[in-house]
Amino acid sequence: MACTKEYEDRADRGFPEIAKRPESRGQKVVKALWISIWLFYLSAPVTDLVSGGHGLGARLLGGVGLAAFVAWYLVLIFRTIPQMAVRRVLLSLAVLSTQATVLSLSLGREWLVLFVYVSISSGVALPGEISRWTVPGATALMTATAFVVPGGDAYLAGLLIPALMGGFAMVGIRAMIRTTIELREARATVAQLAANEERLRMARDLHDLLGHSLSLITLKSELAGRMLPGQPEAAAQQVADIERVSRQALVDVREAVSGYRRPTLPGELAGARTALAAAGVVAELPAGPADDLPEELSEEAESALAWSLREAVTNVVRHSGAKRCAVTLTGRQTLAGRFVELTVADDGSGGPAAPAGNGLTGLTERLEAVGGSLSAGPAGKTGFRLVARIPLGSDS
Template identity: 85%
Template sequence: MSRIGQAPETTTHKVVKSLWIAIWLFYLSAPVTDLVSGGHSTGARVLGGLGLVAFTSWYLVLVFRTVRQMAVPKVLVSVAVLAAQATVLSLTLGREWLVLFVYVSISSGAALPGEYSRWTVPGATALMMVVAPALPGWDAYLAGLVVPALMGGFAMVGIRAMIRTTIELREARATVAQLAANEERLRMARDLHDLLGHSLSLITLKSELAGRMLPERPEAAAQQVADIERVSRQALVDVREAVSGYRRATLPGELAGARTALTAAGVAADLPAEPEDDLPEEAEAALAWSLREAVTNVVRHSGAKRCTVTLETRQTLAGRLVELTVSDDGGGGSAAHGNGLTGLTERLEAVGGTLSAGPTGKTGFRLVARVPLGSGS
């Protein structure tokens, strides 16, 4: 069952809410004055005072919500009890007590969900209008209570809806912040995977080469060690830039790195020259990361003897696009996407591109990355 809200938890909240409730208690001056100088008997005054205290106490419970959780049926019963008390006190003690129906309306608007209070507020007002004609001098007095009963009740409905909307907006902002943090973590994971996977593969290859060269060719081994140092330093720079969010991969840089990695692995490299057209930064970065991941996979997993890279601009029915193709004559691999290819797919989709990768037969593997170009490119 639906539940009403919880009581204020901090001292500030309690003070603010108490002041707000105290404003509405001003209307109780009429019943109090009637008890003191209304000409009632002592017994009527005692019973009327006890009834007023009971009514006010339960009204404060509903509006202030000192109960942690209360089901809607219990709130409806409580509002009905308040309405019954207001009816009995008004019929017994006079027109001044009709003001209690205003409190019935306000408490129902404050304690009940909107789908209930939109009926209970006018219902409490209608009950007051039914009871009033049974009291002497009711007509002029009733006119001043109908508007407060309706406006006060629906004002509480509006405040309740506003508070609920504010809470939902705060939760939505927290969710957006969490999603942004998750996206940033995914970006960092993709960058580090692409950066370190390529660099560490190249370092491993050159270390193996240096180890094989050491007995007979110390000078060549020293050159490999120097290359390892250079790659390590560049990897450190790349990681720092990636962590800072400033690094942007470029095709010329990745083509040069691909040539070095393939040569070190003993793979014949057929690479294109630098792209002639100036590509948008986002498109160039996505293609550069695709080239890096593809070459890393060729070096680490394929066992290929030759790797061919093509880069061309094509005109299609959907517009112009740049297509990067990396193919090898290795073992063929698997069509299942690992972390690297999954990250590439996300990068390309972010700029409206696509990725396809898989075996080309019994031997060989091909990766094709396509990125659309803007009309101005």
Template identity: 70%
Template sequence: MSGVGIGQRPENRRQRVVKSLWTGIWLVYLSAPVGDLLHGGHGAVARVLGWTGLGAFVVWYMVLVFRTGRGEHNRLVLGSLGVLAAQSTLLALTLGREWLVLFVYVSIASGAALPLRAARWTIPAASALMAAIAFAVPGGRAYLAGLLIPALLGGFAMTGVRELVRTTIALREARATVAQLAANEERLRLARDLHDLLGHSLSLITLKSELAGRMLPDHPEKAARQVADIEQVSRQALVDVREAVTGYRRPRLAAELAGARAALTAAGIVAAIPGPVDLDGVPEDSESALAWALREAVTNVLRHSGARRCTVEVLRRRTLDGPVLELSVEDDGCGGQGAVPATVPGNGLTGLTERLEKAGGTLEAGGSRSGFRITARVPVTDVGSGS
């Protein structure tokens, strides 16, 4: 910011210069007291005291305007305003009606330095004090009509400007907070993507590496095929990571079904996986969430289950909330008694839950009769019959 708002301290040299110029412009209305000191016919002592009082008033006014706005107690500001009001009263009573204009500055300082809940009392109070002094000094009534309205309007105008500045600052801070939250959400999305992508691919690479190692002494040709598969999986993982980083990757359920079949077969697990799936009426985000769920479920089977068989089903069902597409992955491994207890969801299941919730779906994970089962559901827009 090149400038600084009312009710804020300047934070650098440029802001101090801008605020000094802006505040100094309004001191031009002190021409009446200055003219009174120059041409009012006062004695030497009165002129010295007048110049001293006017200088003290301006300095105190500038300090008040510059130093308020960062959490100072209202009592300190009220005390400073009281000093200004006392100076204005003393100068007006001793030097004449031309000095009543000082109360306008007291009113404006109240609006600039105090919150509205306090300024709504101090501005009328300063105006009322000016009116009382105007009746006490010779010729003051003639000046009152020209000063009372500026004091009230100027003071309350400053409260409006001050609140506008505070609102603008709050909006800027809110916008920065929203941007920070968006950045955090993007980092979380990237972390989930990398976890799902690399977890699956590295598990498959590990399995194929172990298999190639067992084949190498007696079956070098089979081992070479496994090494070739490892190279292919590694290249695909690199492509997936690049796409995830750029934000363009949307996994497809058909591709994940084929990849799950290959991964489970390579691990020596019997895979019962359906063929092509009807995805009519399934939103892209919902399909993507199911594909991630399948990938994470198969990765957990490969890593933790010790299973010999894994069954994957994709069915359309009717629920009380409407039609859904349901994906279930069930293995005959150790389930909740294995390395990853069902009661303690890992980062993968937590990330899946968040993905599915964003797509309007749900995730269930827990032990089954044969082992462990993960069920993911997403809403669909058609009314296909349940299976």
């Protein structure tokens, strides 16, 4: 029951006010006024009751019949919601059709207009796959009755189009409302997916940013602690480096949150040189990437390689226990096409065998987003190697 109620509430939120089941007094008044406008076309039966020359008994029965028809019609239209049982709606339409037929045959052609209300109510209250048959069915019943009622064929031409067009217009409005609900639900789903993707991106960026900076701060803090008793000047230098790295990390986080930060290979090579030197690791780094990188390497691809370099160096500093680390950055031509390759290799222990962590998972996602790939694993008996490749396309 709770799930059904939740579904009904969600469906009702997608409807225009006039198509909802009214809840507050204001909504009831607005919907009642909207429906009452269309009762204007009942002026013909009312006029016939007043001045149609019927006897007192016929007038009384006609008045009661018209009141019952209008009451049944208003209940059907006023309380219809998408989850209302089709069988109940069909039963109500059968009652309305019977009333319209009896009143038209008993009191005359002016009462044929009641079939227009039967057609419209079927278009409002029934699903499209059913109302596409009931609207023509109500119109056909009106036509058959008109040929039986004296002079009814003269009224028929003016009622066929309102019956058909009014009924199918309601079918279209109902379909539009249903489509609106589906579009709103789809839009909400897309928004949720976009939010999830943005959270994933932010988590990946913050991990890459803070993992590198905090590892460097930890190393320099340990160095400063060891130097403090006998080398206060060197310790002060390490503390100054910690302050600089902390400030830069704060700037990086702010830029990442703002979505503006795009790391570059020259900047990450300089940062890798500093981090490896602080950890006591001999670094073999290229003098500069400008000479080795192809000109057609996009900013997104360079950013992915820069993140790969940062994550690899951070892992060397934190986990490997390496004495030497070599970084190479080259463009290659193979049978599969041209690509640029970043390799980070160390001679450390490589760490215990374990599933890929958040850092490597994030790098894989970044590289795949620009058509690249990542491979990482032990290099021989000792050491660890990370290789990031990004294709540049085939030669024209």
